[in-house]
Amino acid sequence: MSSAGATPRLDAALPLTVVLVRHGVTPLTEAGVGSGSDVPGPALSPHGRIQAAQAADAVFRIGRAPRAGARSSGGMRGGGLWPDLPRPTALVASPAVRAQETAAAVGRRLGLHVTTDDRFAEFRFGKWQGRTAQEVEQDWPGDLERWRSTGTFAPPDGESYAQLGARVWDGLTDLLAGGVDRTVVVVGHAGQIRTAVGQALGAPASHWSRLRIPPASLSVLRLWADGTTEVTAVGVPTDG
Ligand SMILES: O=C(O)[C@@H](CO)OP(=O)(O)O
Numbered sequence: 001m002s003s004a005g006a007t008p009r010l011d012a013a014l015p016l017t018v019v020l021v022r023h024g025v026t027p028l029t030e031a032g033v034g035s036g037s038d039v040p041g042p043a044l045s046p047h048g049r050i051q052a053a054q055a056a057d058a059v060f061r062i063g064r065a066p067r068a069g070a071r072s073s074g075g076m077r078g079g080g081l082w083p084d085l086p087r088p089t090a091l092v093a094s095p096a097v098r099a100q101e102t103a104a105a106v107g108r109r110l111g112l113h114v115t116t117d118d119r120f121a122e123f124r125f126g127k128w129q130g131r132t133a134q135e136v137e138q139d140w141p142g143d144l145e146r147w148r149s150t151g152t153f154a155p156p157d158g159e160s161y162a163q164l165g166a167r168v169w170d171g172l173t174d175l176l177a178g179g180v181d182r183t184v185v186v187v188g189h190a191g192q193i194r195t196a197v198g199q200a201l202g203a204p205a206s207h208w209s210r211l212r213i214p215p216a217s218l219s220v221l222r223l224w225a226d227g228t229t230e231v232t233a234v235g236v237p238t239d240g
Contacts, residue, residue, distance in 0.1 A: 006222075006230055016178075016222070019059060020186050022219075024216045026044055036208065044098055054239045055238045056109035061081035064080035069195075088112065090115075090184040091115070092117050095118055108141075114187075117171050122189035125158045126154075127155060127156040147160065186237045197219055200231050202227040215239075217237050218233060220233040
């Protein structure tokens with residue numbers, strides 16, 4: 001049995017580990033305004049830049065041993081975080097400014113170069129871009145809930161959960177094809193991370209909106225070439 005809490009496997013196949021980092025907050029996150037990938041901005045707020053540095057510190061701890069005397073629970077206490085995982089060796093980010101800034105902080109901390117993959121961009125919100133949930137509800141009554149709860153309903157000129165999930169999974173599949181027994185960090189967004197975790201769990205798109213992904217949090221997936229998956233962590237805050 002695995003002391004790390006993972007379900008044991010009967011073969012020796014090794015997975016790709018993916019660390020999904022949500023960017024730090026922006027003025028729009030702080031105001032509760034939806035910001036998708038229809039526009040490149042906004043940038044991180046001053047607090048968001050602090051969160052990005054804290055997330056970078058947490059990513060740096062992945063695959064490192066706990067400090068002497070600390071309990072090796074794999075949690076946020078002690079020096080190391082998930083000490084059984086390979087240390088990150090590659091870093092990919094969404095093209096959005098907030099994700100690029102957060103990825104730059106991670107790259108500086110780990111000494112990794114950032115590559116950009118459009119498939120990890122946030123939802124295209126279309127006509128909902130830049131509006132609060134209340135404003136969307138006022139102009140398109142019932143559609144916000146329809147978008148969340150069906151997984152297949154798209155905002156006008158925007159993407160459904162299922163559409164976003166298809167391109168995100170395509171990106172993850174390419175990372176898996178690039179090699180196992182390694183950890184890749186992907187810096188992205190709340191919706192983008194929900195679709196990755198939801199699919200790794202085998203949950204239908206109608207359920208993905210149930211996942212809470214805080215700013216600057218870490219979610220960890222392990223993907224095997226035979227299609228099996230492990231959801232190692234979901235939405236672990238790094239700014240506490
Ligand atoms: O606007 C937000 O809160 C979400 C939209 O799901 O995106 P992001 O993670 O890019 O902030």
